[in-house]
Amino acid sequence: MSSDNQHVTTAQTKTREARMGEGVDDRFNSRLREVLGSMPFILTKFDKFMNWVRGSSMFVLQFGIACCSIEMIHTYAVKHDLDRFGSGIPRASPRQADLIIVPGTIVSKFAPRMKRVYDQMPEPKFVVGMGNCTAAGGPFQEGYNVVKGAEEVIPVDIHVPGCPPRPEALIYGVVKLQERVANGESSPVVVKPYELEEFSDLPRDEVVEKLADQIDEDDLVMRYNWRNSP
Amino acid sequence: MSLEESQRGVGVTEDGDLDYDELEDLLGEKVLAREEHLNAEGFVIRPDDVQDVLSTLKERAGFDHLSLLTAQEYLDRYESIYHMKKYDDPTQEVSVVVPTDKENPVSESAEPVFRTADWHEREAYDLVGIEYEDHPDLRRILLPETWQGHPLSLDYDQDKPQIVPLREHANPLQPDHKDAESDTMFLNVGPHHPATHGVLHLETVLDGEQVVDVDPDIGYLHRCEEQMCQNGTYRHQIMPYPDRWDYVSAGLLNEWSYARTAESLADIDVPEYAQVLRTLGAELCRIASHLLALGTFALDVYGDFNVIWQYAFRDREVVLNILEDLTGQRMMFNYFRLGGVVWDIPEPREEWFEKIRDFLDELPGKLAEYHDLVTGNEIYQIRCVDTGVLEPEVAKEYGVTGPAARASGIDYDLRRDDPYGYYDELDWDVVTDDGCDNFARVMVRFKEVEESAKIISQCVDLLEDWPEDERTIQANVPRTLKPEPDTEVYEAVEAAKGELGIYIRSDGTDKPARFKIRSPCFSNLQSLPEMAEGELLADLIAALGSIDIVLGEVDR
Numbered sequence: 001m002s003s004d005n006q007h008v009t010t011a012q013t014k015t016r017e018a019r020m021g022e023g024v025d026d027r028f029n030s031r032l033r034e035v036l037g038s039m040p041f042i043l044t045k046f047d048k049f050m051n052w053v054r055g056s057s058m059f060v061l062q063f064g065i066a067c068c069s070i071e072m073i074h075t076y077a078v079k080h081d082l083d084r085f086g087s088g089i090p091r092a093s094p095r096q097a098d099l100i101i102v103p104g105t106i107v108s109k110f111a112p113r114m115k116r117v118y119d120q121m122p123e124p125k126f127v128v129g130m131g132n133c134t135a136a137g138g139p140f141q142e143g144y145n146v147v148k149g150a151e152e153v154i155p156v157d158i159h160v161p162g163c164p165p166r167p168e169a170l171i172y173g174v175v176k177l178q179e180r181v182a183n184g185e186s187s188p189v190v191v192k193p194y195e196l197e198e199f200s201d202l203p204r205d206e207v208v209e210k211l212a213d214q215i216d217e218d219d220l221v222m223r224y225n226w227r228n229s230p
Numbered sequence: 231m232s233l234e235e236s237q238r239g240v241g242v243t244e245d246g247d248l249d250y251d252e253l254e255d256l257l258g259e260k261v262l263a264r265e266e267h268l269n270a271e272g273f274v275i276r277p278d279d280v281q282d283v284l285s286t287l288k289e290r291a292g293f294d295h296l297s298l299l300t301a302q303e304y305l306d307r308y309e310s311i312y313h314m315k316k317y318d319d320p321t322q323e324v325s326v327v328v329p330t331d332k333e334n335p336v337s338e339s340a341e342p343v344f345r346t347a348d349w350h351e352r353e354a355y356d357l358v359g360i361e362y363e364d365h366p367d368l369r370r371i372l373l374p375e376t377w378q379g380h381p382l383s384l385d386y387d388q389d390k391p392q393i394v395p396l397r398e399h400a401n402p403l404q405p406d407h408k409d410a411e412s413d414t415m416f417l418n419v420g421p422h423h424p425a426t427h428g429v430l431h432l433e434t435v436l437d438g439e440q441v442v443d444v445d446p447d448i449g450y451l452h453r454c455e456e457q458m459c460q461n462g463t464y465r466h467q468i469m470p471y472p473d474r475w476d477y478v479s480a481g482l483l484n485e486w487s488y489a490r491t492a493e494s495l496a497d498i499d500v501p502e503y504a505q506v507l508r509t510l511g512a513e514l515c516r517i518a519s520h521l522l523a524l525g526t527f528a529l530d531v532y533g534d535f536n537v538i539w540q541y542a543f544r545d546r547e548v549v550l551n552i553l554e555d556l557t558g559q560r561m562m563f564n565y566f567r568l569g570g571v572v573w574d575i576p577e578p579r580e581e582w583f584e585k586i587r588d589f590l591d592e593l594p595g596k597l598a599e600y601h602d603l604v605t606g607n608e609i610y611q612i613r614c615v616d617t618g619v620l621e622p623e624v625a626k627e628y629g630v631t632g633p634a635a636r637a638s639g640i641d642y643d644l645r646r647d648d649p650y651g652y653y654d655e656l657d658w659d660v661v662t663d664d665g666c667d668n669f670a671r672v673m674v675r676f677k678e679v680e681e682s683a684k685i686i687s688q689c690v691d692l693l694e695d696w697p698e699d700e701r702t703i704q705a706n707v708p709r710t711l712k713p714e715p716d717t718e719v720y721e722a723v724e725a726a727k728g729e730l731g732i733y734i735r736s737d738g739t740d741k742p743a744r745f746k747i748r749s750p751c752f753s754n755l756q757s758l759p760e761m762a763e764g765e766l767l768a769d770l771i772a773a774l775g776s777i778d779i780v781l782g783e784v785d786r
């Protein structure tokens with residue numbers, strides 16, 4: 001260690017002792033504290049601080065659907081390494097996640113499950129829609145079984161277009177979200193036409209009548225009105 | 231029957247070709263009529279003769295591979311076509327055509343003859359609406375159980391509302407799994423679970439840690455691929471879709487299945503130069519796909535193998551770069567065209583060849599590293615040797631193909647047995663292994679990576695020396711293709727996961743009337759219970775990883 005450094009360290013030790021008392025382990029002395037000097041308090045708005053914390057470290061839900069998830073994995077893996085931006089640790093449980101990246105085509109059988117997973121995430125939660133399929137159904141938009149975009153089921157904060165988007169594009173989308181969260185901006189909540197509801201709450205019509213003996217009154221169902229889909 | 235004839239099998243001439251007349255004699259009056267398909271002849275039979283005919287063809291004439299069941303609706307009838315082949319020689323094919331009545335579409339099930347017919351018939355029932363008598367469990371497979379109507383039937387109204395429930399799954403073995411008396415526990419693996427490689431749901435019943443029953447529940451990614459292809463024109467609109475079936479960068483392999491089928495349908499010849507380009511690209515895709523299979527499998531069997539997964543993705547990046555230079559995209563290449571490929575190698579060519587050579591030079595060292603880390607590792611061996619056993623006879627029953635079949639000692643590879651592209655001009659070997667277990671399946675993939683590297687290096691040499699004025703990348707193909715009405719063809723290629731086939735029936739327009747995909751993963755996944763039942767839960771996960779499915783292709 002050069003004598004110059006030595007000098008700095010001595011000065012730092014002094015400010016630290018003034019702040020924390022004598023004999024504190026060197027390891028507690030973070031860069032940030034040095035910047036703050038001997039001042040033991042910082043003054044900011046609580047919400048601002050919380051937003052900064054939220055935006056700086058996001059846990060992503062480990063959630064793969066279709067082709068886009070392969071590019072999502074490449075985004076996590078070496079070379080692109082999403083973790084450089086503080087949001088690259090996928091959590092296997094929705095209960096530990098702040099962010100869900102929806103990477104793929106959503107079909108009728110999967111949408112209720114996706115909704116359930118989303119509901120299990122604690123607030124505040126954020127959604128990045130990855131790929132054209134989550135934007136509007138993508139290349140499968142005309143399919144009889146395809147939900148025309150994630151926004152039919154859950155609100156989406158950032159859409160990353162592409163089929164599939166390159167890892168760089170996904171990184172841009174996630175970082176953009178982090179930036180917005182840190183600034184306390186959020187997207188307006190959009191109307192979600194497809195909800196999970198109890199079977200008995202559906203308006204009685206032809207389909208409901210037909211299924212009455214197959215589905216219990218209190219079963220949760222999702223009803224797709226394909227004709228009105230965008 | 232002479233001795234010689236019995237060795238050849240009934241219906242095979244001295245030159246080893248199929249003799250359909252002899253097959254017809256074998257089936258006798260069960261044959262109502264004969265049909266010409268481009269790939270094989272078809273025998274039209276009555277719906278209640280299915281089991282008889284199929285088992286005669288299987289037992290007496292050696293057609294032991296039920297590759298695909300195509301179901302479709304005509305204006306005046308429904309039709310099921312059983313496409314049969316031989317594992318020994320897949321160029322010997324026969325179709326069994328079973329027309330059924332429009333009002334009452336009931337046909338005998340082939341499940342007692344071929345186990346694989348179970349899922350295929352469920353799919354035919356689900357999407358087209360044909361009912362199979364005698365089927366052990368005829369319920370919907372791809373669409374939710376409460377779906378109304380059959381979407382690939384002619385009068386289906388896509389705008390009708392549908393209701394899909396979200397409810398608990400019942401334990402199939404015991405009425406109430408919460409019951410104090412019950413010994414078993416019901417466990418849902420998926421549809422959102424890291425070990426299922428996508429949106430697959432395994433309904434698993436456990437007794438302690440032992441799997442007593444497992445039923446794969448699929449359809450969480452059924453995105454109407456067949457409908458999309460039926461809505462597209464042959465020339466340009468269909469080719470982008472195959473990229474999205476097996477989406478782990480196996481794109482070119484899939485595109486080839488469509489290219490091969492459509493080229494055979496419209497009688498298009500592909501210039502040799504384009505064939506070499508195709509072969510090169512396809513094998514790069516195989517490497518990328520196998521690397522992903524290896525990486526994720528390592529992660530599945532033992533969490534600390536994370537590093538291997540990272541290595542696999544590091545190496546995949548290199549392959550994807552090379553492919554991106556060639557095609558312009560990292561995953562959804564859309565590079566093949568009917569009659570060739572879309573463009574030539576990027577300039578400067580030498581630089582691109584150099585990139586490939588560098589990759590190939592480094593590959594042996596990397597593979598040695600993988601072997602050090604994985605296959606030589608004791609924990610890994612304990613997890614993989616003698617678990618997930620799939621005997622060859624069982625595999626054939628389920629129509630298992632690809633690395634999964636070759637690891638059960640079945641010497642079956644369409645690149646060699648039903649040659650296409652440039653494969654028969656090159657020097658490479660089909661890899662097989664008699665282990666039948668998880669370990670063997672992974673080893674086969676490792677060795678196939680080496681073989682693919684061999685093929686690629688020969689292709690690079692060829693391309694380098696190719697005279698400049700003979701670099702034709704596309705044959706002359708008319709702008710609009712309208713194949714003769716009612717032409718039927720079924721062709722397959724060896725994709726990363728196995729035999730990927732397509733059946734097309736034309737109706738004289740520029741779009742196919744029926745487009746049916748034979749997905750290798752669909753058949754391979756069906757054999758999972760055979761590998762997993764009676765084993766520990768952890769081995770179920772390993773077996774699932776080792777057959778390397780991709781849900782985009784299972785569900786289509």
Ligand code: SF4
Nearest residue numbers: 067068131132133163
């Ligand atoms: S946007 Fe494209 S790549 Fe992504 S899931 Fe949809 S089809 Fe696949």
